[in-house]
Amino acid sequence: MKKLAFTLFLTLYTLSAFSQEHVVKMLNAGKEGMMxxxxxxxxINKGDTVKFVATDLAHNSSSVEGMIPEGAEPWVGAMNQDIEVTLTEEGVYVYQCTPHNMMAMVGVIKVESSSNINSIRAKAESYKKTFLMNQERLDDYLSRI
Ligand SMILES: [Cu+2]
Incomplete structure (x- = not known):
């Protein structure tokens, strides 16, 4: 009976961990600064969905070229629109808001593993030169995964 309860627990746990939806707001001002x-x-887990919500206007979410895992599907959200992406490849993804890239409006998602982190860090060196402010932001985010 104990074993059955444990199996049931595992099954429920697995089901609840399967395909979660995570919400990311696109903001003019948040706890960590502007844009x-x-x-x-x-x-997140492989197969989970991330929903980018246009809470404030004039933003989008777009994966950064060369800064997603190999084989992963890039995305480009339209301005002022919510966009949902399902991430099916393990690794680290970096995305940006296209009009506010210069302000380092970026984000980082880790799907189960950070196996491609060295490649991401190498690309981040040139990518962050496009930031006119908040130059430390991406490094800070990458240090948290
Ligand atoms: Cu923006």
């Missing part, structure tokens, strides 16, 4: 995704750092 931010909130939360900007997410750690």
């Amino acid at each position: 931010v995704f909130e939360p900007a750092v997410l750690s």
Whole structure:
């Protein structure tokens, strides 16, 4: 009976961990500053969905070229629109708001593993040169995953 209860617990736990939806707000001002995704750092499971919500206007969410895992599907959200992406490849993803890239409006998602972190960090060196402010933001986010 104990074993059955444990099996049941595992089954329910697995089901509840399966395909969760995470919400990320696109904001003019958040807890961590101006022009931010909130939360900007997410750690999720493979197959989970991230919904970017246009809470404030004039933002989008777009994966950054060369800063997602190999084989992962890039995304480009339209301005002022919510967009949902399902992340099916393990690894670290970096995304940005296209009009506010210069203000380092970026975010980081880790899907189960950070196996591609060295490649992401290497690309971050050139990518963050496009930031005119908040230059430390991406490094800070990457240090949290
Ligand atoms: Cu923006």
